[in-house]
Amino acid sequence: MHENYDLDQLLELVRTKQFRRLRELLDDMNEVDIAEFLDELGPEETILVFRLLPKEVAAEVFTELEDSDDQERLINALSDKELREVLDELYLDDTVDLIEDMPANVVSRILRNTDATTRTQINQLLNYPKDSAGSIMTTEYVYLHPNATVEESFARIRKVGMDKETVYTCYVTQRRVLxxxxxxxxxxxxxxxxxxGDIMETNVLSVNTHEDKEDVAQLLNKYDLYALPVVDGEDRLVGIITFDDAMDVIEEETTEDFEKMAAILPSDKPYLKTGVLETWKARIPWLLLLMLSATFTGIIITSFESALAACVVLTSFIPMLSGTGGNSGSQSSVAVIRALSLDEIDFSDMLLVVWKEIRVAVLCGVCLACANFVKMMIVDRYLMHNPEVTPLVALVVCLTLVFTVICAKVVGCTLPMCAEKIGIDPAVMASPFITTIVDALSLLIYFFIATRLLGLNT
Amino acid sequence: MHENYDLDQLLELVRTKQFRRLRELLDDMNEVDIAEFLDELGPEETILVFRLLPKEVAAEVFTELEDSDDQERLINALSDKELREVLDELYLDDTVDLIEDMPANVVSRILRNTDATTRTQINQLLNYPKDSAGSIMTTEYVYLHPNATVEESFARIRKVGMDKETVYTCYVTQRRVLxxxxxxxxxxxxxxxxxxGDIMETNVLSVNTHEDKEDVAQLLNKYDLYALPVVDGEDRLVGIITFDDAMDVIEEETTEDFEKMAAILPSDKPYLKTGVLETWKARIPWLLLLMLSATFTGIIITSFESALAACVVLTSFIPMLSGTGGNSGSQSSVAVIRALSLDEIDFSDMLLVVWKEIRVAVLCGVCLACANFVKMMIVDRYLMHNPEVTPLVALVVCLTLVFTVICAKVVGCTLPMCAEKIGIDPAVMASPFITTIVDALSLLIYFFIATRLLGLNT
Structure with a gap:
């Protein structure tokens, strides 16, 4: 029963202009699927098909369109009457989302086609900062009076409920105070x-309009709530945030975290909808910065050039050392970043975290060093017949490994926590950033140990 | 109004044994917060405080406890009568989750204290595979008859609704078929x-018991559903999945993705609750594997040893080249992995994706090469007075940069898509794995270009 629609069949119907049959199929489809289908069509076909949809469906399909360019084209193609019909059916928070994505001329056309009350509410919502709870809330909720009976309240829900985003949680207010x-x-x-008044829950979790939308979404998730009331500075109810908007915020923030952790500037467009230039702009800044900061590793190697020339075999272990250091560091940083974003730890746990990471690092480092010693003796010395790989060289590499892993893990866990403390998103401190620092550290450790143990001059 | 409880005050009340005052404060607290508070207490205090809670609250607090060890200790401390009271209040899916986490002796005690019908249902649910929709569904939903009136249905909801996880979406069945x-x-x-029958929605999205729980959670998210019905092979309704369970699945899977992308084996315990040995076990396998696979980079360097000895300055650019290659590759792989998991792309988009990545890579590569040429000429040659950094050497490094970035981005986008195709989680193909491959590739490109342009012998 899992709904499946046949995209090829639908496209074929559009191509052969069998609109009656197409309309029949669309009648049975979910709005999200119709929007996906429209995304596959060219601009003119999109408008043709959109006009086949019944009003209520059209509005929902419209909000589900992935690409704001498609939305803009549709608005431009619709007559004022058609646009008014769509806008009438939209929930207020969706209208606000739409307005935020549209260029000025489209916005003024949208505002011209909404009634005065809605326009005032829209303007109010638009005034909340971009990442605040106010910006994702809807003002369409059901409020009840504490003295009303259940029967009267049901009558009220019947009367006003049609246009509200949820009727399942109703808010009891007196002079607008929750x-x-x-x-x-x-x-x-x-x-x-x-x-x-006798059956309401008075111990209500609520948030303020200016709170961060990500925190609010996490709160809904933590307490498994269907909706959360939003109040202003005087505890007056001004809106609600529903679980579906919270899930969208969490998904968006997760994508942003992934992007930041891979040294990409966050964007809010789907992968294939982002142009090549846009993608380039999101990726080049960190690549450039990280490349230039690798100057330090270059300087370190240059200053130990004579030592390297005296014992060339040391060079061949540099990638392995910096790779292992980088991997160890990113394991710690990612674990800590995730724990921070799930609120499992905060800055006050710093010592606990560092102590834990040091013990894990010693275990990992010793284990890796042993494995590497055996591997260097068997593979590099005997199988590859490389006489330069002496037990002493292997010892240098293995000692470096232990200290690099410890440094990497300590840097990996402290940097994100410090970032959080001073108000930078910890995700920025993930792998690429830490790898660059660990690269330099591992080289310094390597050459320090090598010059001491092998008696090389720098 | 945002609920805040004062942890220190609560702990102080426990310490000074002011249980009457404590009970008053607990009465006003949310179950999730009470569970957090219990997590802070020692084993004996936990049991003391748990006994202060009213029955219905106790059951909910019990399911919210983070640590299954705490749950086990509590069960062992409770009398059979107390345990029965808690189990009576638990939703069936929570009981099943609990049983999955408990050792055999605790499980048999739990089963002894549930009635025969519940026991049968538990056994049925336990039989669904670990990651299937069946394993996270609840069998407690309201079903209605198509011939019933709204009034009769409300009466039915009043009668049976108390024990059901949701009453807002009711399922219309006839002979158990949805x-x-x-x-x-x-x-x-x-x-x-x-x-x-006249007002029900017949075009119902449903899933089969054996479908993957992550897909099901994404479906709920995509269609903004409050609950999703689960049917067996004969379209008979066997359970429902609610949005809060879906949000938990998404959070869990996101954490797993983060872990896999950082070369950590997934675990389902919070960061600070995982022991040092456990953390080590989750981290060492990939570290070992990646370290040993760096043998290849070692071999490549060794075989170009004489070329490196003839032009030692080349060594100092190796970390920068492999770092930039690794970063470019992980940008692409993370973008593609995220797009795959959000269903924005699939294997059939391979050519589109590769073509996009190649164009982005050429832009990034050329841009980085230019910046690097300028930097090498100004910083390395003039400021650092390194005469070995000739324009020809800079050209070698910059050409390598362009080709490395292109290779890295192509490898970075194709590997996760191929993994998905053959049924491996694409997240495993993230940064660390790709970095290791790109390390070797960048060295090969580097030495190939260096030997040709600088006329070095290998």
Whole structure:
């Protein structure tokens, strides 16, 4: 029963202009799927097919379109009457999202086609900062009076509920101040003459309009809430945030974290919809910065050039050492970054974290060093017949390994925690950044040990 | 109004044994917060405080405990009667989760203290594979008959709804086959004598018990659903999956992806709750494997040893080249892995993706090469007075840079897509794995260009 639509069949129907049959198929499809189908069509076909949809469906399909360029083209193609119909069906928070993505001329056309009350509400919502709870909330919720009975409240829900994003959690207010919440479930399980004030939950979790939207989304997730009320500075209810918007925020933030951790500037477009130039712009800054900061590793190698020339075999272990150091460091940094973003640890746990990482690092380092010693003796010395790989050289490499892994893990866990403390996103401190630091550290350790143990001059 | 509890005050009350005051404070707290508070207590205090909680609260707090060791200790401390009370209040899917985490003797005690019907249902749920939709579904939902009226259905919800995880989406079945769904909202907005069959939505999205739980969670997220019905091979309704369980699955899978991408074996314990040995076991396998595979880079360097000895300055650019290659490769692999997991692309888009990455790579490569040429001429040659850095050497390094970035980006985008195709998690193909391959590639390109342009012998 898992819904599947046949994209090729739909495209064929568009190509052969069998719109009656197409409309029948579209009737059975979910709005999200219709939007996906529209994404596959050319500009003119999109408009043709969009006009086949019933009003309520059209509005939902419109908000589900992936690409804001498609939305813009559609708006430009629609008559004022058609646009008004779509806008009437949109939830307020979706209209605001739309306005934020559109160029000025389209925005003014949208605002011209909404009624005065909606326009005021839109302007209010637009004033909240980009990442605040206010910017993702909707003002369409059901509020009830504490003195109303369950029966009266059901009547009210019937009357006003049609346009509200959720009716399952209702908010009990008096002079706009939030007193409590009551769920439809609770009402259904109570008798019809119960007063709302007697069954409402007064111990309500709420957030302020200016709180960070990511924190709010995590809160919904942590407490498994369906919706969360948003209040202003005077505890007056101004909106609600529903779980679906929270899930979208979490998905967006996760993508941003992945991007930051791979030294990419965050973008909010899907992979294939991002142009080559845009992708380049998102990737080149960190690549450049990291490349130029590798100057330090170059300087370190240059200053130990004579030592390297005296014992050339040392060079062949540099990539292995910096690779292992980088991997060890990113293991720690990613584990710590994830724990920070899930609120499992904070800055006050720094000592605990470092102590744990040092013990893990010693275990890993010793283990890797032993394996590497055996490998160098068997593979490099005997199988590859490289007489330069003496036990002493192997000892130098293995000691470097132990100290590099310890340094890498300590740097890897402390940097993200310090970043969080001073208000930088810890994800920026992930692998690439740490790798560059660890590269330099591992070389310094390597040459320090090599010059001492092998008696080389720098 | 954002709920804040004062942990220090609570701990102080436990320490000074002021249990009456403590109980008052606990009465006002959310179950999730109480569980967090219990996590901070020692074993005996946990049990003392747990006994202060009212039955319904106790059960919810119990499922919210982070650490399965705490749960085990609690179960062992409770009398059979107390245990039965907690189990009675648990939702079936939570009981199953609990059983999966407990050792055999605790499991048999749990099963002894549940009634026969529940036991049968538990055994059924336990039989679903670990990552299947069946394993995360609950069998506690409300089903309605298509011929019932809205009024009769509300009466039914009142009767059976108390123990159900959600009442807002009801399932319309006949002889257990799923015919459609109807929301409480739809019922509230219809008159009391409407037949359910007339207002139910028949175009229902459902999943099969054996489908992958991650796919199911993504489906709920994609379609913004509150709950999703789960059917067996004969389209009979066997359970539902609610959004809060889906959010947990997504969070878990995201953590796993982060871990895999940092060469850590996935674990399901919070960072600070994982022991040093456990952390070591999760990290050492990939470190070892990646370290040993760096043997190839060693071999490549050894075989070009005489060329390097003739032009020692080349060595100092190796870390920069492999670093830049690694960073370029991980940018592409992470972008592609994320797009794959969000279903933005699949294997059939391979050519599109590769073509895009090649164009981005050429732009990035040329840009980096120019910057690097300028930097080598100004910093290395003039400021650092290194006469070995000739324009020809700079040309060798810059050409290598261009080709390395192109190779890195192509490898970075193709490997995850091939992995997905053959059924391996693409996240495994992230940075560390690709870095190791790109390290070897960049060295080969470097020495190939160096021997040709500088006329060195290998």
């Amino acid at each position: 007193l409590g919440v009551v769920t439809v479930r609770r009402m259904l399980l109570s008798s019809y003459d119960t007063r709302i | 015919l459609g769904v109807v929301t409480v909202r739809r019922m509230l907005l219809s008159s009391y004598d409407t037949r359910i």
